Structure formats: structure tokens, C-alpha cells
Amino acid sequence: MGTYLIRPIILLIYLLTLALLCQCITTFESDDGAENHNEARESVELRTPPEKYLELQPDSSFKIAVFADLHFGEDAWTDWGPKQDVNSLKVMSTILDRESPDFVIYLGDVITANNVAIPNASLYWEQAISPTKARGIPWASVFGNHDDAPFEWPIEWFSATGVPQLHCADKSSSYSGEEDCSFKGTPRLQLMKNEIEQNALSFSKFGPRDLWPSVSNYVLRLSSSDDPEKPVAFLYFLDSGGGSYPEIISSAQADWFKHKSQEINPDSSIPEIMFWHIPSTAYKKVAPMLYIWKPCVGSINKxxxxxxEAEMGIMDLLVKRPSVKAVFVGHNHGLDWCCPYNKLWLCYARHTGYGGYGNWPRGARILEITRQPFSLKSWIRMEDGKSHSEVILSS
Known part of the structure; x- marks a missing residue:
């Protein structure tokens, strides 16, 4: 059997498998006339989860593992794609078992939605968080530019043999056949709704409605278990866009941070730590030219x-607040440095997933928070178990 005949058969089997899989999952139906993400957002019924806070045990530290750019579901119709997801699971499992963190942060691009040819991308999202969930570790997530990107048709599907016939779900089933063939993807709100409602360990939040389409804008409080009302630190999460809308942290988001931080930390006495996916333009100002020299700390600058796409005020606010200690981003797979910027630090995570571009060894950034006095220490734990690039970010 020739190569040109084998590839369409593989694609056909892949699509048949997805159609059967989609019949077995719970989906959320919208009106027949819904044709865009705005209407999809309106169809998502949201429930406000109870307020939760992170707990630091007395005489102990609080350790966070940051997983960035996992890219689950990438090239899912090939042999290569699923193997990369398996490798990503191994990386996370190794790091979780070695570090035993108290909390995990998924720093965007959890999935490669533009490669996910099914309406419910939460199937891949759940796979990505499974190592953390299986160990009973709580987590929070923030969106990246690939998480709700529209589906991109593979060019090989337009060969001489044509696009493989799509076998949609039976119209009489609980899953709409029309939806199954639409390749609409899963919008941010739906992804977040699925994560929150299906996982008691998730600390993720939708964020204020007036910031939508920007989702995952929220703050978590870290408090000591012996004094829950006294915060040790505030962890802020911001959606830096991309995918279904521009790659920006908007002026509205900056204004939300300004008012929220003044409300809960008016005298800037409590340390604040920021997390989002796409770096701000300030990262260009501190980026090492070639090698990573002090005061920057890291191992790859590739x-x-x-x-x-633009700076709309968030960095101006951060540099004016002495309580802001560091910003952590992903997005660039070939960078893992931390560099000082005014009185705070700008840091990259480490490319964790085997999906996405680049062949650099995988790993994760680890954060360790202690109190009395407050300290924020960080290092990178690699997939081979080794660690490097330790730095104190609170001095």
C-alpha cells in the first residue's frame, strides 16, 4: 500500500475516533444560529465558586511549580503529536515527584487549540492537568495565545485525495452532529468553566465580566494557617490575550489591577507576585544581548x-508599587532567564511541554515563599532531575 494512500486512512481513523469520543462527553449546546465566540460566551452559564485561599503551614515554606507551554493536542492526527503529550506527562510527573510542590501554576498554552479538531478542547486540558490532579495538588491556570486559537486546517488534508470524509455524530445522539463538524474550538469561558466545575482542586477563576473577552484575571491570597486573615502574599493572574483576540494586557485590566491592589493591599505592605503568559515590552529592555551575565540569572537565551503587541499601562503600575516582587511569563520556549527591572524582577518560566517549537531540554520554574521575613526564591528543575539558576527575587 503506497504512502499517499496510508496517510488519508490514518487521518480518517483519527477523525472517526474523535467523533466517537465526542459522543461520550458532556457538552454545552448553544442556539443553532450561534456562529461566533461572542454568542458562545453568552451560552455559558457561570457559577461563582466559593472564595478560597492558599495556605502556608507554620514554620514551613510554600513551594510552587510553574508549568509553561505544554501544548497538548498539537498535531494530534500524526504519530508525533500524541507521543509529545506522553513525554510532557513524564516531565511534569518527574518534577512533581522531585519537588513535591504545594501548588502548581499552568502559565498558558496548556493546549494547542489551533490543532485540536474537536469542539471540546477540554479533553486535552484535562489530560494536561492530570499529573497534578492525580497527586492531589491544587493548581491555578491562566490563558495563553494558543489555548483558544481557531482551528487551522492541515495543508496535507488538501492533497490530491482531498479532505477525508468527516463522520459526524448521529443527529439523534446527545451530541450535535453539526457541532461535531464545525471545528469551532472551545472559547476561553468554556475552557475555564469546565476546569472549575470538574475539579475541586482548581483555584482558577473567570475574572470580572467587564474585562471579557479577557478571561482568567484574578488574585489569590496566600495566608498562614495559624492566621488566615493576615496575608503572606498576593498572587495575581492576568490574561495577556492572543488566540481569539489581540496579544495585550488592556488598559481595562491595568485599571482593574490598580483598584484591586489598592483595595486589598492599600499600603503595599504585602508582597505581590504577577503571572501572565506573553511577556510585556519591558522584557525587551532587560533581555541579555547574547550571554546571560549578572545581575540576570538563567541558562538559555536562544x-x-x-x-x-502594545503596552497599555500595566508595567507603569507595577514599577510604582514596592510590593510587586516579580513577574513570571512563558511564551518564548528558548528563554529561561530572570533579570531585574527597576525594583522588581522579570522572569521567564521554562518550556515544560514537548509540544511547541524548540528542542531544548524541558523543565519548570520553581518558586519558594517563606515568611518572617518574607523571601521569594526561585530555581529551575529539569526533566533529568537536575536544578540550576537559583535566585533570590525578594531582595
Whole structure:
């Protein structure tokens, strides 16, 4: 059997498998006339989860593992794609078992939605968080530019043999056949709704409605278990866009941070730590030219900073608040440095997933928070178990 005949058969089997899989999952139906993400957002019924806070045990530290750019579901119709997801699971499992963190942060691009040819991308999202969930570790997530990107048809599907016939779900089933063939993807709100409602360990939040389509804008409080009302630190999560809308942290998000931080930390006495996916333009100002020299700390500097499309005020606010200690981003797979910027630090995570571009060894950034006095220490734990690039970010 020739190569040109084998590839369409593989694709056909892949699509048949997805159609059967989609019949077995719970989906959320919208009106027949819904044709875009705005209407999809309106169809998502949201429930406000109870307020939760992170707990630091007395005489102990609080350790966070940051997983960035996992890219589950990438090239899912090939032999290569699923193997990369398996490798990503191994990386996370190794790091979780070695570090035993108290909390995990998924720093965006959890999935490669533009490669996910099914309406419910939460299937891949659940796979990505499974190592953390299986160990009973709580987590929070923030969106990246690939998480709700529209489906991109593979060019090989347009060969001489044509696009493989799509076998949609039976119209009489609980899953709409029309939806099954639409390749609409799963919008941010639906992804977040699925994560929150299906996982008691999730600390993720939708964020204020007036910031939508920007989702996952929220703050978590870290408090000591012996004094829950006294915060040790505030962890802020911001959606840096991309996918279904521009790659920016908007002026509205900056204004939300300004008012929220003044409300809960008016005298800036409590340390604040920031997390989002796409670096701000400030990262370009501190990026090492070639080698990573002090005061920067890191191990790879293999590409230029791919920053947000515009700066709309968030960095101006952060540099004016002495309580802000560091910003952590992903997006650039070939960068893992931390560099000082005014009185705070700008840091990259480490490319964790085997999906996405680049062949650099995988790993994760680890954060360790202690109190009395407050300290924020960080290092990178690699997939082979080794660690490097330790730095104190609170001095």
C-alpha cells in the first residue's frame, strides 16, 4: 500500500475516533444560529465558586511549580503529536515527584487549540492537568495565545485525495452532529468553566465580566494557617490575550489591577507576585544581548523576546508599587532567564511541554515563599532531575 494512500486512512481513523469520543462527553449546546465566540460566551452559564485561599503551614515554606507551554493536542492526527503529550506527562510527573510542590501554576498554552479538531478542547486540558490532579495538588491556570486559537486546517488534508470524509455524530445522539463538524474550538469561558466545575482542586477563576473577552484575571491570597486573615502574599493572574483576540494586557485590566491592589493591599505592605503568559515590552529592555551575565540569572537565551503587541499601562503600575516582587511569563520556549527591572524582577518560566517549537531540554520554574521575613526564591528543575539558576527575587 503506497504512502499517499496510508496517510488519508490514518487521518480518517483519527477523525472517526474523535467523533466517537465526542459522543461520550458532556457538552454545552448553544442556539443553532450561534456562529461566533461572542454568542458562545453568552451560552455559558457561570457559577461563582466559593472564595478560597492558599495556605502556608507554620514554620514551613510554600513551594510552587510553574508549568509553561505544554501544548497538548498539537498535531494530534500524526504519530508525533500524541507521543509529545506522553513525554510532557513524564516531565511534569518527574518534577512533581522531585519537588513535591504545594501548588502548581499552568502559565498558558496548556493546549494547542489551533490543532485540536474537536469542539471540546477540554479533553486535552484535562489530560494536561492530570499529573497534578492525580497527586492531589491544587493548581491555578491562566490563558495563553494558543489555548483558544481557531482551528487551522492541515495543508496535507488538501492533497490530491482531498479532505477525508468527516463522520459526524448521529443527529439523534446527545451530541450535535453539526457541532461535531464545525471545528469551532472551545472559547476561553468554556475552557475555564469546565476546569472549575470538574475539579475541586482548581483555584482558577473567570475574572470580572467587564474585562471579557479577557478571561482568567484574578488574585489569590496566600495566608498562614495559624492566621488566615493576615496575608503572606498576593498572587495575581492576568490574561495577556492572543488566540481569539489581540496579544495585550488592556488598559481595562491595568485599571482593574490598580483598584484591586489598592483595595486589598492599600499600603503595599504585602508582597505581590504577577503571572501572565506573553511577556510585556519591558522584557525587551532587560533581555541579555547574547550571554546571560549578572545581575540576570538563567541558562538559555536562544531567541528574541516575542512581546505583547502594545503596552497599555500595566508595567507603569507595577514599577510604582514596592510590593510587586516579580513577574513570571512563558511564551518564548528558548528563554529561561530572570533579570531585574527597576525594583522588581522579570522572569521567564521554562518550556515544560514537548509540544511547541524548540528542542531544548524541558523543565519548570520553581518558586519558594517563606515568611518572617518574607523571601521569594526561585530555581529551575529539569526533566533529568537536575536544578540550576537559583535566585533570590525578594531582595
Amino acid at each position: 531567541e528574541s523576546v516575542a512581546a505583547q
